[in-house]
Amino acid sequence: MPIEEKERPQAMVSVPSKDPEPPKKDRAADNLLKAKQELKQDTELNEEDQALKGELEMLVERLRESDTSLHRPALESLRTLIRTSTSSMTSVPKPLKFLRPHYAELAKIQASWPDQPVASTSQAIAQTATAAVETVAAAVGLGGKDAAVNGDKKDESQVQVTDKGLFADILSVLAMTYSDTGKRETLMYRLKGGSDEDPGVWGHEYVRHLAAEIGEEYAARQEKEESTEDLLALGLRLVPFLLTHNAESDAVDLLLELESIDRIVDHVDSNTYQRVCLYMVSMVYYLTPPDDVDFLKTARAIYKKHSRYTEALTLALRLQDMDMIKEDFEAPTNPQMKRQLAYILARQQINVETDDETLTEILNNTKLSENFKRFGQELSVTEPKSLEDIYKSHLENSRNPTQVDSAKQNLAGTFVNAFVNAGFGNDKLMVEAEEGQSWIYKNKDHGMFSAAASLGLSLLWDTDVGLSHIDKYAYASEDYIKAGAMLANGLIHSGVRTEMDAALALLSEHVEATSVPLRVASIIGIGIAYAGSKREDIRDILLPSLQDSSVSMEIASMAALALGFVFVGSCDEDVTMGVVSAMMERDEAQLKEKWGRFLALGVALLYLGRTEQSEATIEVLKTIEAPLGKVAITLVQSASYAATGNVVEIQKLLKEATDHLDPEKESDLHQSMAVIGVALIAMGEDVGSQMSIRHFNHLMHYGEPVVRRAVPLALGLISASNPAMHILETLSRYSHDNDLDVALNAIFAMGLVGAGTNNAKLAQMLRQLASYYSKEPDCFFMVRIAQGLVHMGKGTIGINPFHTDRSLVSPVAVCGLLATMLAFTDTRGFILEKSHWMLYFLTMAMYPRFLITLSDETNELLPTSVRVGQAVDVVGQAGKPRTISGFQTHTTPVRLGHTERAEMATEEYLPYSHVLEGYVLLAKNKGYEKDADDMEVEKK
Numbered sequence: 001m002p003i004e005e006k007e008r009p010q011a012m013v014s015v016p017s018k019d020p021e022p023p024k025k026d027r028a029a030d031n032l033l034k035a036k037q038e039l040k041q042d043t044e045l046n047e048e049d050q051a052l053k054g055e056l057e058m059l060v061e062r063l064r065e066s067d068t069s070l071h072r073p074a075l076e077s078l079r080t081l082i083r084t085s086t087s088s089m090t091s092v093p094k095p096l097k098f099l100r101p102h103y104a105e106l107a108k109i110q111a112s113w114p115d116q117p118v119a120s121t122s123q124a125i126a127q128t129a130t131a132a133v134e135t136v137a138a139a140v141g142l143g144g145k146d147a148a149v150n151g152d153k154k155d156e157s158q159v160q161v162t163d164k165g166l167f168a169d170i171l172s173v174l175a176m177t178y179s180d181t182g183k184r185e186t187l188m189y190r191l192k193g194g195s196d197e198d199p200g201v202w203g204h205e206y207v208r209h210l211a212a213e214i215g216e217e218y219a220a221r222q223e224k225e226e227s228t229e230d231l232l233a234l235g236l237r238l239v240p241f242l243l244t245h246n247a248e249s250d251a252v253d254l255l256l257e258l259e260s261i262d263r264i265v266d267h268v269d270s271n272t273y274q275r276v277c278l279y280m281v282s283m284v285y286y287l288t289p290p291d292d293v294d295f296l297k298t299a300r301a302i303y304k305k306h307s308r309y310t311e312a313l314t315l316a317l318r319l320q321d322m323d324m325i326k327e328d329f330e331a332p333t334n335p336q337m338k339r340q341l342a343y344i345l346a347r348q349q350i351n352v353e354t355d356d357e358t359l360t361e362i363l364n365n366t367k368l369s370e371n372f373k374r375f376g377q378e379l380s381v382t383e384p385k386s387l388e389d390i391y392k393s394h395l396e397n398s399r400n401p402t403q404v405d406s407a408k409q410n411l412a413g414t415f416v417n418a419f420v421n422a423g424f425g426n427d428k429l430m431v432e433a434e435e436g437q438s439w440i441y442k443n444k445d446h447g448m449f450s451a452a453a454s455l456g457l458s459l460l461w462d463t464d465v466g467l468s469h470i471d472k473y474a475y476a477s478e479d480y481i482k483a484g485a486m487l488a489n490g491l492i493h494s495g496v497r498t499e500m501d502a503a504l505a506l507l508s509e510h511v512e513a514t515s516v517p518l519r520v521a522s523i524i525g526i527g528i529a530y531a532g533s534k535r536e537d538i539r540d541i542l543l544p545s546l547q548d549s550s551v552s553m554e555i556a557s558m559a560a561l562a563l564g565f566v567f568v569g570s571c572d573e574d575v576t577m578g579v580v581s582a583m584m585e586r587d588e589a590q591l592k593e594k595w596g597r598f599l600a601l602g603v604a605l606l607y608l609g610r611t612e613q614s615e616a617t618i619e620v621l622k623t624i625e626a627p628l629g630k631v632a633i634t635l636v637q638s639a640s641y642a643a644t645g646n647v648v649e650i651q652k653l654l655k656e657a658t659d660h661l662d663p664e665k666e667s668d669l670h671q672s673m674a675v676i677g678v679a680l681i682a683m684g685e686d687v688g689s690q691m692s693i694r695h696f697n698h699l700m701h702y703g704e705p706v707v708r709r710a711v712p713l714a715l716g717l718i719s720a721s722n723p724a725m726h727i728l729e730t731l732s733r734y735s736h737d738n739d740l741d742v743a744l745n746a747i748f749a750m751g752l753v754g755a756g757t758n759n760a761k762l763a764q765m766l767r768q769l770a771s772y773y774s775k776e777p778d779c780f781f782m783v784r785i786a787q788g789l790v791h792m793g794k795g796t797i798g799i800n801p802f803h804t805d806r807s808l809v810s811p812v813a814v815c816g817l818l819a820t821m822l823a824f825t826d827t828r829g830f831i832l833e834k835s836h837w838m839l840y841f842l843t844m845a846m847y848p849r850f851l852i853t854l855s856d857e858t859n860e861l862l863p864t865s866v867r868v869g870q871a872v873d874v875v876g877q878a879g880k881p882r883t884i885s886g887f888q889t890h891t892t893p894v895r896l897g898h899t900e901r902a903e904m905a906t907e908e909y910l911p912y913s914h915v916l917e918g919y920v921l922l923a924k925n926k927g928y929e930k931d932a933d934d935m936e937v938e939k940k
Helices: 010-014 024-043 047-064 068-084 094-112 122-140 144-150 163-178 185-193 204-224 229-244 248-257 261-266 273-286 291-305 309-319 322-330 335-347 357-363 368-378 387-391 406-420 446-458 463-471 479-492 502-510 516-529 536-547 553-566 573-585 596-605 611-621 627-640 647-658 669-682 686-702 705-718 725-734 740-753 760-772 777-790 811-826 836-845 932-939
Strands: 850-855 865-871 884-891 900-904 909-911 918-924
Touching: 047 068, 047 094, 068 094, 068 163, 094 163, 163 185, 163 204, 185 204, 185 229, 204 229, 204 248, 229 248, 229 261, 248 261, 248 273, 261 291, 273 291, 291 309, 291 322, 309 322, 309 335, 322 335, 335 357, 335 918, 368 850, 387 406, 387 777, 406 446, 406 777, 406 836, 446 463, 446 479, 446 516, 446 836, 463 479, 479 502, 479 516, 479 836, 502 516, 502 536, 516 536, 516 553, 516 836, 536 553, 536 573, 553 573, 553 596, 553 811, 573 596, 573 611, 573 627, 596 627, 596 669, 596 811, 611 627, 627 647, 627 669, 647 669, 647 686, 669 686, 669 705, 669 811, 686 705, 686 725, 705 725, 705 740, 705 811, 725 740, 725 760, 740 760, 740 777, 740 811, 760 777, 811 836, 850 865, 884 900, 900 909
Parallel strands: 850 918
Antiparallel strands: 865 884, 865 900, 909 918
């Protein structure tokens, strides 16, 4: 940084410059010009400024006097002049400007004064202050009456300050512009002053400056372990001013520095709480523990204080605290509001016991299938689509007729048909097929397994009709068909609960079957059907299959995975010990099998989103010497911080992923998990997501093969059902990679990114890939799968785990995505061999992308006008900015994209929820009258 001329040592000034020295005549002319400019600047002061400058210099002279009776009036006059001065946004107030040369001297004078109480009575001082105001007013050309108005109103607390204390207050303001950086003299003199007056009377800039210095001083004292009570007391006096002057973010930042964010609850009111909470919640991703949890708890307390039930419940769900969740659910006395809260809990698949039948029906998602089909009718997409409708083979630029394995083609058709017609229950290949003409019989062995299981996807959420359709295959002679039917029973119950517990009744009897496919299907079926339920009776059913060392790794790992699904995020000790014990009891050869990774995922899911609570388990896993121990540790670390954006954990995982290992000497599977883990942690936060995408590009350039194969999967996870163009282009490039395993995963990731969006650009890319890979059966198969995913539910179902305006993440959906990712870490060993049924793990993440509005009186569909547009981040913006851009007006029910947001088009109805997404109850606005604008909306 260049040193100013006046500050330079003489030695530096005398160093000859490289530039030629200007002639002496020119230098003399420059000096003369400079002197003239300074003289001109002084002479340009108008009479009022000259008078003010003279008055200020006279007051400084009085403070130099030994006569102490002159000090108080002089100080009062200075204070009044500084407070009543005005300036533009870009200039320093004139009193501060004119006092600049005197600051150092004033500081010495203040330090030389002895500490003393005020000698005169409060009345006498008040008279002195009034006289001072009149004196100043005369100097600047104001009348006494006007000066009294513009002057400062005295109260007892202000009057009781000593002369030295008042002097310190004035110096505190002057130090704001004159003090050297790092000395924190504004704060020092403020604390010396001891005044109880509101610091806000000195202006907004002073308060902000003081707040910044309080934060710095607090951090310095914390390092030295010194008392900070005075700083906290002063900080809390600044908070009300900041909150009432549109500086909510500054108030929150100050209390964060003072580690007292919970104190803000008492200061927010009905005008400020929304902006405060919005800022606090948006900050959570950038805070380190335990501040992140404290912020969520404080924001929840503010929402509760202002009876904002849906917002409070949303934050309780983020905290994963069942006591808070139950408390918030029971808080409202309004039965309609309680129903709205039940819809939010049902979306998150949280079950709260209640005696109210209506609430139980909502919590169990009983009418999800019925409402989804009605939603499909509104969008005119109920007609089943054939495979050719999806493939559009006539548009593929294939010069030669495609020669592919017909069995593999039929298998691809099974999945495409299932994904595209999911939830509608009327596909032509399976549900509507004539007797004996079912698609199942066009497949072989394990292909029959997936074909029979596809019934569960076609009849998704429809437990009444679905069970009867599946039942006819449940007693088939072929084990594969029977196993597929068992898995289908689990799939139709995904996200839906019934009082009959049909899934458990049908599947539990086959949990110990001798047939491996039947046993695996039953175990996984139970896991999918009861994911997130945390039911102890299911633990008792599945644990024996995990703890029995005589069963194969396939069965044991699937039992661990199913238990992870059921007890996701619960930190259940029994399941944890069961999985860890299974790892320790198996020999290293068994642990090296490809199935071992799902054993590790089972324990990782138990700690999903639980941050530091997994540390003890990680220490136990470190005792496992087999490579699987390292895989388990990586997965547990990743799952613990899922969707938190924790930078430290991401750095640890990136370090693991960038190590160059010799695959022949040591296992490198944990590196794949590390890459997926980066995406898992970063996916909840926009900045972290963008940064991680840059890291993935580096890994593709410099990473080992096992790392490169995992990168497309990570991209698919970080942007599921959100086809951002830059990610599509990146994946399209990877889909032509020389390593076919990278290409396979990239093609599948394209399907994930576009899942349920009907994205036309992506559909075209996949048709081009179908032509490109027409002679490569594995890649061609994967292209077909991706095409089925893009048109999932005919564009009405998404798999993104985030919902409620992207503020909540569904643990069950994350389970489904992670399990699928792990299957693709060995694509040829699982998906392209006999375990292609693992694609059905995605069912757990599938949910309709709808907004359905219901009447609060009848609970029936209530069509109303809403605006749908791209969500806009309004955190910290002034006024009431638009929360959406580029919106269009629709009548509900409507389809919402991942980055879209809806808001009411008119005020005819008032929503019970703060977010228009999923099911929203509406109340009639009794004070509403239609105006011309609303009539126009209706016409459109």
